[in-house]
Amino acid sequence: MPGLRYVYAVCRPFRSALQSQLTGVAGQPPRQLTHHGLIAVYSVVPERDFAEEPLRAHLEDLDWLTATARAHQGVIDALTVVTTPLPLRLATVFRDDSALRIMMESREEYFLRTLDRLEGRVEWGVKVYVDPRPEDTEAPAGKPASGRDYLRRRRQSVRNHEHTWQEATEFAGRLHATLSSYAEDSRLHDPQSSALSGAAGQNVLNAAYLVPRGESEEFVELVDRTKDEAQGMRVELTGPWAAYSFTGEETDVQRGDEAT
Numbered sequence: 001m002p003g004l005r006y007v008y009a010v011c012r013p014f015r016s017a018l019q020s021q022l023t024g025v026a027g028q029p030p031r032q033l034t035h036h037g038l039i040a041v042y043s044v045v046p047e048r049d050f051a052e053e054p055l056r057a058h059l060e061d062l063d064w065l066t067a068t069a070r071a072h073q074g075v076i077d078a079l080t081v082v083t084t085p086l087p088l089r090l091a092t093v094f095r096d097d098s099a100l101r102i103m104m105e106s107r108e109e110y111f112l113r114t115l116d117r118l119e120g121r122v123e124w125g126v127k128v129y130v131d132p133r134p135e136d137t138e139a140p141a142g143k144p145a146s147g148r149d150y151l152r153r154r155r156q157s158v159r160n161h162e163h164t165w166q167e168a169t170e171f172a173g174r175l176h177a178t179l180s181s182y183a184e185d186s187r188l189h190d191p192q193s194s195a196l197s198g199a200a201g202q203n204v205l206n207a208a209y210l211v212p213r214g215e216s217e218e219f220v221e222l223v224d225r226t227k228d229e230a231q232g233m234r235v236e237l238t239g240p241w242a243a244y245s246f247t248g249e250e251t252d253v254q255r256g257d258e259a260t
Contacts, residue, residue: 003045004044005043005045005094005095005097005100006024006026006042006044006092007092007093008088009079009088010038010041010088011038011039012115013037015082016081018030019078022074024043025068025071026045028044030042031044033100035108036108038104041075041079045093055093076242080241084115084118084119084242085242087247114248118246118247120212120213121243122239122240122242122243123208123209123210123211123241123242123244124216124219124223125209125236125237125241126175126209126235126236127199127206127236128168128171128172128175128230129199129202130201130204131201131202131232131234167232169204175226175235178226179219179222182219182222183219184210184212186209189245191205191206200234201234204233208244223235223237224237
């Protein structure tokens with residue numbers, strides 16, 4: 001079959017069918033390759049876009065990257081409905097079925113072990129944002145009477161900001177401890193830059209939680225209850241997702257060695 005193999009995820013065989021009209025990257029439907037009780041879910045994509053050199057160029061194109069990431073995530077979301085996928089990174093590409101089987105063979109033990117650990121579990125994301133209070137950012141009314149007055153006002157503004165930040169970090173720490181005690185596992189990610197994410201406010205918590213699918217409703221309710229404590233802060237819940245944050249380092253492969 002001509003074309004490269006763009007791989008979304010590895011999972012165990014599943015009975016429920018994916019949506020018949022589902023398309024993935026490059027508008028291609030997902031296919032399945034079975035190897036030793038594992039399934040790789042992939043699409044056949046054109047070399048003109050996904051061979052090493054054109055792919056490197058495409059990854060610098062924000063519009064192309066956004067469309068590809070959206071299509072990639074669409075397949076992962078569809079798989080999450082019917083099974084527990086182990087998602088691979090965006091743009092994991094192999095030359096042909098043989099190269100894909102070699103990868104599955106070399107990582108078989110890791111895939112089986114990780115799928116056992118993730119079976120029946122999903123990832124929930126929780127972020128906390130803090131917006132500066134008006135008194136922290138607004139300039140005091142009137143012109144300072146003197147240089148000493150200016151410094152006094154400046155020190156007060158800094159103290160107000162530090163107090164707001166301390167309250168936010170303490171709340172985020174309590175929330176993370178509470179959610180971690182409920183979840184089976186958790187990960188703290190670096191705070192997101194508002195310039196990159198487009199979200200308002202400053203991100204003080206960016207965490208992921210591994211939760212059994214059957215306990216997700218209780219987890220969501222727990223997050224909702226904590227929002228009453230978050231005065232001046234915003235708690236954002238996302239999910240359920242495939243367990244990206246809990247797959248381990250081996251899914252950091254962007255391209256297979258045999259893809260070029």
